[in-house]
Amino acid sequence: MSKGRILVVDDEDIVRTSCSRTLVPEGYEVTLVKNGFDGLALLEQGPIDLVLTDLKMPEIDGIEILRRVKEKWPQVEVIIITGYQTVDTAVKAIKLGAFDYLEKPFTPDGLIASVAKAFAHKKTA
Amino acid sequence: MDMLVKKSLHSLTGKLLLTIGTLMIVGSTIFWYFLFRHQEKELLENSVKYAYSFVDYIKKSTHYGMITAQSVLIQQTIEAIGSSEGVLSVRIFDCTGKIAYSSKSDEAGVRMKKDSPSCVRCHGTGLSPSDKPVVSFIRNSENKRVLNIMHPIYNERACYTASCHFHSRDQKMLGLVEANVSLAHLDKSIQQQGIAITMYILIFLFVISIALCTILWNLVSTPVSLLKQGMERVAGGDLDYTLDIRTKDEMGDLARAFNAMTSDLKKTKVELVEWGNTLEKKVQEKTQAIHMAQAQLIHSEKLASLGRMAAGVAHEINSPLTGIVTFGHLLLKRFPPGTQEREDVEVIIEQANRCSNIIKGLLGFARASAAEKAPTNVNDVLDRSLNIVRNKADFFNIKLITEFDESLHRVKADASQLQQVFTNMIINAADAVEGKGTITVISKNITDEGQPVAEIEFRDTGTGISPENIEKIFEPFFTTKPVGKGTGLGLAVSHGIIQDHGGKLLVNSKMGEGTSFFVQLPAYREEV
Numbered sequence: 001m002s003k004g005r006i007l008v009v010d011d012e013d014i015v016r017t018s019c020s021r022t023l024v025p026e027g028y029e030v031t032l033v034k035n036g037f038d039g040l041a042l043l044e045q046g047p048i049d050l051v052l053t054d055l056k057m058p059e060i061d062g063i064e065i066l067r068r069v070k071e072k073w074p075q076v077e078v079i080i081i082t083g084y085q086t087v088d089t090a091v092k093a094i095k096l097g098a099f100d101y102l103e104k105p106f107t108p109d110g111l112i113a114s115v116a117k118a119f120a121h122k123k124t125a
Numbered sequence: 126m127d128m129l130v131k132k133s134l135h136s137l138t139g140k141l142l143l144t145i146g147t148l149m150i151v152g153s154t155i156f157w158y159f160l161f162r163h164q165e166k167e168l169l170e171n172s173v174k175y176a177y178s179f180v181d182y183i184k185k186s187t188h189y190g191m192i193t194a195q196s197v198l199i200q201q202t203i204e205a206i207g208s209s210e211g212v213l214s215v216r217i218f219d220c221t222g223k224i225a226y227s228s229k230s231d232e233a234g235v236r237m238k239k240d241s242p243s244c245v246r247c248h249g250t251g252l253s254p255s256d257k258p259v260v261s262f263i264r265n266s267e268n269k270r271v272l273n274i275m276h277p278i279y280n281e282r283a284c285y286t287a288s289c290h291f292h293s294r295d296q297k298m299l300g301l302v303e304a305n306v307s308l309a310h311l312d313k314s315i316q317q318q319g320i321a322i323t324m325y326i327l328i329f330l331f332v333i334s335i336a337l338c339t340i341l342w343n344l345v346s347t348p349v350s351l352l353k354q355g356m357e358r359v360a361g362g363d364l365d366y367t368l369d370i371r372t373k374d375e376m377g378d379l380a381r382a383f384n385a386m387t388s389d390l391k392k393t394k395v396e397l398v399e400w401g402n403t404l405e406k407k408v409q410e411k412t413q414a415i416h417m418a419q420a421q422l423i424h425s426e427k428l429a430s431l432g433r434m435a436a437g438v439a440h441e442i443n444s445p446l447t448g449i450v451t452f453g454h455l456l457l458k459r460f461p462p463g464t465q466e467r468e469d470v471e472v473i474i475e476q477a478n479r480c481s482n483i484i485k486g487l488l489g490f491a492r493a494s495a496a497e498k499a500p501t502n503v504n505d506v507l508d509r510s511l512n513i514v515r516n517k518a519d520f521f522n523i524k525l526i527t528e529f530d531e532s533l534h535r536v537k538a539d540a541s542q543l544q545q546v547f548t549n550m551i552i553n554a555a556d557a558v559e560g561k562g563t564i565t566v567i568s569k570n571i572t573d574e575g576q577p578v579a580e581i582e583f584r585d586t587g588t589g590i591s592p593e594n595i596e597k598i599f600e601p602f603f604t605t606k607p608v609g610k611g612t613g614l615g616l617a618v619s620h621g622i623i624q625d626h627g628g629k630l631l632v633n634s635k636m637g638e639g640t641s642f643f644v645q646l647p648a649y650r651e652e653v
């Protein structure tokens with residue numbers, strides 16, 4: 001029995017593998033996609049607990065994915081990963097309901113802690 | 126010499142003198158001519174009158190001899206008269222043309238031919254004689270003028286009643302008296318008078334010309350040449366020159382007008398020069414301002430492009446860094462503590478973190494180029510910055526003193542950027558005091574070049590900055606801190622931000638005693 005299902009959306013291969021290599025040993029079920037279309041398609045198919053998404057991507061960016069997820073599946077938590085943070089996008093993301101904000105490069109411990117907090121939050125909610 | 130004459134002829138005085146001189150010479154000549162003529166005529170008329178009376182005198186002196194028919198007496202009388210000075214000859218003709226008596230005794234009794242010059246004078250070419258006296262001027266053999274008078278002797282009662290009965294009663298003319306009187310004297314006096322008149326006129330002309338020359342010289346030539354000299358001086362740029370002609374005539378007026386013109390010219394020139402000077406100064410000021418604005422623009426432009434680049438780099442580099450960090454940690458778990466492999470992997474992770482820090486510093490530029498300015502209370506921003514650092518472990522042994530001016534000017538600023546600058550200053554100070562010492566933050570109002578300014582001072586009791594370093598501290602990537610600790614971007618970014626706010630970032634440091642950084646921001650003024 002897994003601790004939860006996590007969808008990672010990032011156009012960078014190394015970021016995706018970093019997430020899976022960090023989170024799978026922790027007992028999460030991790031699905032990796034490299035763009036927003038695939039991510040949203042997967043969300044349609046099956047239940048997902050947490051979405052980890054990069055902010056800056058071609059076509060559908062992190063903010064767009066966050067908005068769609070919060071529209072259709074409000075119970076799904078979203079953690080935004082960003083290359084560099086600006087006040088604008090941070091405020092926007094939090095307003096749109098993102099649970100947390102992770103700055104690259106993140107450490108495995110930082111990622112695990114943030115994900116754990118999200119699931120804990122989900123449970124109490 | 127030729128040139129001089131030509132020049133003086135062309136000068137105003139020369140022309141005037143020439144004209145007046147010519148007119149005077151012509152006038153005097155005419156005057157001279159008529160005067161001379163008149164004199165001569167008068168003298169001749171006088172001599173004619175004299176000739177008549179002379180003849181009358183001859184008649185009267187011989188009358189007695191005639192009546193009494195004493196021919197010897199008559200001859201003696203004629204000879205006596207003829208010997209007088211100036212009398213050339215005296216003759217008495219009878220009615221047949223015979224010389225009855227003559228001052229030259231040898232002529233008596235000679236009959237003149239009808240065509241002799243004496244006869245022709247009355248008889249002309251015909252034979253009927255004129256019974257009037259005839260006066261004529263002739264020239265004698267010495268080419269001297271001679272007055273010749275022929276006077277008829279009319280018959281009268283005493284003649285035909287005389288006892289000699291020589292003349293009958295019906296005779297009209299009894300004979301003639303001819304006298305030749307020399308005019309040499311008269312001619313001499315005419316000549317002398319002519320010379321005298323000529324002399325007078327010449328002297329008169331000379332005096333007049335001298336007087337005229339002097340007057341013209343003083344009235345025209347001198348002032349005109351002074352005026353010319355003045356004009357040359359003024360044209361040459363000497364505007365202090367004044368003409369010293371004080372006469373009340375037109376020349377004086379001209380000089381006064383000239384002086385007025387010169388002083389006007391001078392005034393205008395002075396104004397012009399002044400204007401030029403201030404213009405130059407203004408141009409300099411403007412040029413400087415433009416240069417500064419340009420430098421500022423270039424700086425902001427640099428900052429902005431550096432920011433854009435930093436953002437791009439951050440985005441690109443941070444993903445691989447994530448990989449390095451993550452896989453580093455995964456590896457770390459495989460090696461037990463104390464092994465060489467574990468230490469090596471730790472170095473990898475450490476260096477990856479260093480890269481990440483450099484990129485965060487670069488991102489400061491990206492943020493510096495996107496400011497959102499609003500009226501800001503600087504004291505509040507200082508409080509926030511101090512609160513962030515105060516809880517850090519590095520600050521446990523550092524004394525933080527604040528001296529805020531509660532009436533500090535508000536400034537138009539981007540609060541988050543200001544906070545970044547202030548945090549930077551405080552962390553730099555903390556690094557300088559090396560864990561223990563005092564950091565004092567002071568805010569106060571000052572005036573810079575007459576403008577109100579809010580100044581914030583960050584004073585520390587740290588190491589100070591060496592003179593050779595102080596020039597470089599604002600350069601990006603200049604740091605004296607150990608590798609991994611400082612990126613050398615803090616002051617570069619701060620400087621950029623403060624400049625973008627129209628302010629100044631100044632430093633004052635003494636090695637071994639400490640350093641003060643001053644942030645000066647122009648006070649915000651309500652737009653009216």
Ligand SMILES: Nc1ncnc2c1ncn2[C@@H]1O[C@H](COP(=O)(O)OP(=O)(O)OP(=O)(O)O)[C@@H](O)[C@H]1O
Binds near residue numbers: 549557587598
């Ligand atoms: N208060 C201070 N006292 C002494 N030296 C200072 C002080 N502030 C700055 N410096 C000197 O200026 C250099 C540049 O400072 P700057 O803030 O730009 O970079 P840094 O502090 O070295 O690195 P960073 O701020 O990017 O982490 C420092 O390395 C230090 O040598």
Ligand SMILES: [Mg+2]
Binds near residue numbers: 549
């Ligand atoms: Mg610094």
